[in-house]
Amino acid sequence: MSERDETLEGWEPEVGPDLPLARVIDLAFDYRGNTTVIKTDGSEVHGYIFNRNAGAPEPFIQMFDAAGAGPFRIPYAQIRTVRFTGKDTAAGNSYAAWLRRKEKEQAEPKAHDSEAR
């Protein structure tokens, strides 16, 4: 039974030679939670990145902000880094967890019965 226990939640990557911006953006695009895009002018946009196109003439990301407004398009050239600030909505939500809950539920009446006896 596999449990999703690896998450990027809370990660604040520093972009550099070993970690290019395009890689951070790819990870942010794949992340099922909100992120904070730190722009080169110091401003921040908090929300969900749903698209990125590194192959476009001017590479860009698209996102909805935390209030659901958008989509906003931000060129890679205006992004310094992306922080994984939102909850990873895929984490801790596994089939294994459901099975454990179900087993616990099934075990509870039995425990209750044995106590009654």
Place this chain on the structure above:
Amino acid sequence: MSVPASQMWTVATYVLRQKLRGRPRYPLVLMLEPLFRCNLACSGCGKIQYPAQILKKHLTVEQCLKAVDECGAPMVSIPGGEPLMYPDIGRLVEALVARGKYVYLCTNAILLREKLEAGLFRPSKYLSFSVHMDGPREEHDAAVCRDGVYDQAVEGIREALRRGFRVTTNTTLFEGANPLRVREFFDAMMDLGVEGMMLSPGYSYSKAPDQVHFLRKSRTHELFSTMLSNPARRWKFNQSPLFLRFLMGEHDYECTPWGNPTYNIFGWQRPCYLLQEGYAETFQELLETTRWEEYGKKSGNEKCRDCMVHCGFEATAVNETFGSWRGFRETVAVTVTGKL
């Protein structure tokens, strides 16, 4: 097979028109996702893992219809999320039916009875409720991670049938599925009176919480050939017989990812319903700028290696039926004899 003659005729003439026009890539079924919100959180589903502001969003009916017109596919499947939670589902379905589109409203049926009683839908040859049923009661409730859903779905199916609606079932099978139990399930669905059943092996979404129960290719062949060889005469399947034979290992098809294009609040999804590698703003852009050669078995893309899901291969099977005499003869033979 149980696809109604009028629907078969519509699809056949559509495919032949595309071939006469020399279109190398054409859509067969639009997967229209008006929302991602759902009242279940199934372990095999990677569609609903989004932050709250995304789950609250939905397409407008006008956006949906624009996508339908842009795409031009003769069939529209409405998955999601749970489409019965879409506030304008009645108006959307009515508009699609008025356009002569064959609509498969893919629902877990938890809300079906309530929506039918509210008079949201009218029976039509164009509208089918495609109810999610992943096997017998125990297996289905395990797949959707909630007890009691199978019984709710059965109740919804009964109500829809009583009111004269077309009802089909869609069943995704995972590792560990018991062929004998599934055969009993087919009997149960036929006893209920559904028009036909749709089957598919599950796909290993990278975002799906359950990663260990997805079928690999050889297991898919084994499971489906055990399950479908010597089929009961009464079983009706609402899908291409060649696709079912492909699942049984009788054919080796290549994926047609543009056959079931997907549109949702993010745009046109690249490259297919299952993989989510980016979005295009228009259907034309999707067709023209997606690097199709990077997907499918021949590409060597490991994400495609074990995929045998209907949204990639049913369009291939339909194309085979209308693109070759061999495919056409085989389809007719299976349809007439009922033997897979």
